[in-house]
Amino acid sequence: MVDIETRHQVYFANRTALVAYATRIVGSRETAEDIVQEAFIRFAPTSTDNGSQGLSPAYLYRIVRNLCLDLLKRRKIEAREEQGEPPFWSMPIELPTPEDIVVVTDEIRRISSVLDALPMEVRIALEMHRFGGYTLEEIAAHLNISVATAHRHVRTAMMRVATTLAGDAS
Numbered sequence: 374m375v376d377i378e379t380r381h382q383v384y385f386a387n388r389t390a391l392v393a394y395a396t397r398i399v400g401s402r403e404t405a406e407d408i409v410q411e412a413f414i415r416f417a418p419t420s421t422d423n424g425s426q427g428l429s430p431a432y433l434y435r436i437v438r439n440l441c442l443d444l445l446k447r448r449k450i451e452a453r454e455e456q457g458e459p460p461f462w463s464m465p466i467e468l469p470t471p472e473d474i475v476v477v478t479d480e481i482r483r484i485s486s487v488l489d490a491l492p493m494e495v496r497i498a499l500e501m502h503r504f505g506g507y508t509l510e511e512i513a514a515h516l517n518i519s520v521a522t523a524h525r526h527v528r529t530a531m532m533r534v535a536t537t538l539a540g541d542a543s
Contacts, residue, residue, distance in 0.1 A: 398441040499530035
């Protein structure tokens with residue numbers, strides 16, 4: 374069993390240097406003193422048998438260093454949480470108003486009527502590109518047309534949709 378009195382002597386002989394060491398790491402003398410006090414509690418427990426390694430000043434410095442790094446890590450996490458937005462689940466949901474629903478429904482109805490009026494090949498090209506995420510090359514291969522024609526079909530359909538929505542808005 375290691376002599377508790379010997380641990381106290383090692384601690385008190387190095388206390389001033391430990392506070393200075395911790396101050397350099399955490400940037401605050403008050404915080405450094407708290408950390409060194411915590412290190413003492415961990416260094417000199419009432420019943421332990423760490424052998425001679427537990428009596429070395431290097432072991433005490435390691436305890437202080439680890440406590441400082443833990444504190445800095447905790448501060449970093451807390452700062453990140455404070456800067457961020459509140460979690461999505463704590464935010465109130467903004468429900469659309471009945472007027473918003475009517476506007477969107479009306480736009481969908483107009484777009485649907487434009488798509489119904491398009492030639493089948495043009496409509497398929499637009500749906501594959503905009504809704505399916507297909508490339509122009511894939512559309513051309515599926516429809517057995519050139520890439521330039523696939524591009525023209527998609528552009529034509531998009532222009533008709535945009536013109537219809539812009540014309541109705543004004």
